[in-house]
Amino acid sequence: MYLPLKFKTKLLIASRTCLITIKLVAIDQVTKWYCIYNLQEKPNLTIKVNSFFDIVYVWNYGISFGIFKNYYQYSNFALLAVNSLIVAYLFYIQLKCKSVLSFVGYSLVIGGAIGNLVDRILRGAVFDFIYFHYKEFGFPVFNLADSFISIGVMFLLYDHYKTKKMIEENLNTNYDDAAIEAEKIRKLDDNNINFMVK
Secondary structure: OOOOHHHHHHHHHHHHHHHHHHHHHHHHHHHHHHHHHHHOOOHHHEEEOOOOEEEEEEEEOOOHHHOOHHHHHHHHHHHHHHHHHHHHHHHHHHOOOOOHHHHHHHHHHHHHHHHHHHHHHHHOOEEEEEEEEEOOEEOOOEOHHHHHHHHHHHHHHHHHHHHHHHHHHHHHHHHHHHHHHHHHHHHHHHHHHHHHHO
């Protein structure tokens, strides 16, 4: 059976995305499962790793970093629906991506989003356990899925910046080439005018 090259390429991208996503979701879920069951036996539900990093037991009923956690009774179903739509849209965009960096960025974002979706579906909330702090300042508790999303977004922003810079350089090069050609034409016109005047 003959498949067009464009379709084969999209099929390859989709299969690689699924493979990467499954691995990321598995890593995320295994770490959450491990922390959920091991932290329940620890005093204060905390493992102190060092002076600025703890592994803690926290349920997040909001979105990343605990945003909107006070609206759980209204938000869980809405967040499930919105997250599912976003994941589907990102997957669609990823099928069109042209660089490896953007492919990796989208894969990380999709894997992280699905990792948190699994939590919402199975547990009704997202389990967070990574806590960085210094003196009175504490960064919001997060998990590996949140990290995947953040790193993926950084990759996408870097790829966007890099692509934009390449386009600007190409435009400048094309402009310079056009300016050189225009200068040659102007000189030819000047020579023709001088020749006609004589």
